[in-house]
Amino acid sequence: xxxxxxxxxxxxxxxxxxxxxxxxxxxxxxxxxxxxxxxxxxxxxxxxxxxxxxxxxxxxxxxxxxxxxxxxxxxxxxxxxxxxxxxxxxxxxxxxxxxxxxxxxxxxxxxxxxxxxxxxxxxxxxxxxxxxxxxxxxxxxxxxxxxxxxxxxxxxxxxxxxxxxxxxxxxxxxxxxxxxxx
Numbered sequence: 001x002x003x004x005x006x007x008x009x010x011x012x013x014x015x016x017x018x019x020x021x022x023x024x025x026x027x028x029x030x031x032x033x034x035x036x037x038x039x040x041x042x043x044x045x046x047x048x049x050x051x052x053x054x055x056x057x058x059x060x061x062x063x064x065x066x067x068x069x070x071x072x073x074x075x076x077x078x079x080x081x082x083x084x085x086x087x088x089x090x091x092x093x094x095x096x097x098x099x100x101x102x103x104x105x106x107x108x109x110x111x112x113x114x115x116x117x118x119x120x121x122x123x124x125x126x127x128x129x130x131x132x133x134x135x136x137x138x139x140x141x142x143x144x145x146x147x148x149x150x151x152x153x154x155x156x157x158x159x160x161x162x163x164x165x166x167x168x169x170x171x172x173x174x175x176x177x178x179x180x181x182x
Contacts, residue, residue, distance in 0.1 A: 127165075
């Protein structure tokens with residue numbers, strides 16, 4: 001899947017070193033619900049293996065630069081609570097790649113692909129209440145605030161406060177009709 005500056009593709013073995021290097025960062029792991037910390041080479045290899053075998057789902061992507069293939073992070077979509085009409089989006093970028101618009105660009109590409117290729121009515125997103133960058137990506141993509149609650153964090157070994165957002169198909173279609181003005 002292509003965007004202006006990015007290629008979203010399946011993670012593979014060649015990503016393991018970069019994945020380990022970028023994901024072994026508490027600033028990332030504490031914001032992502034299912035990422036352990038510390039993050040080891042074995043964690044990265046297991047992630048790539050489970051992704052390849054379908055153990056994580058079929059919609060998990062490495063975020064890479066189109067110009068040189070550099071690994072930047074990961075994103076994905078998964079069914080939400082046995083609701084066939086709803087997917088949940090998730091994403092993370094390595095800290096050196098923050099504040100460059102890559103998260104928003106990857107999320108736009110993933111959202112567009114999901115609404116164009118699946119019969120879903122909505123996509124949900126959650127972020128830690130302290131994750132200002134992720135909240136900004138969610139808002140730039142047109143998601144609307146739904147509420148707050150608690151979610152588990154593997155790295156924190158506890159529940160953490162999160163905000164929940166939703167983008168429905170009608171809103172997405174309206175945003176797409178505006179073109180690149182979003």
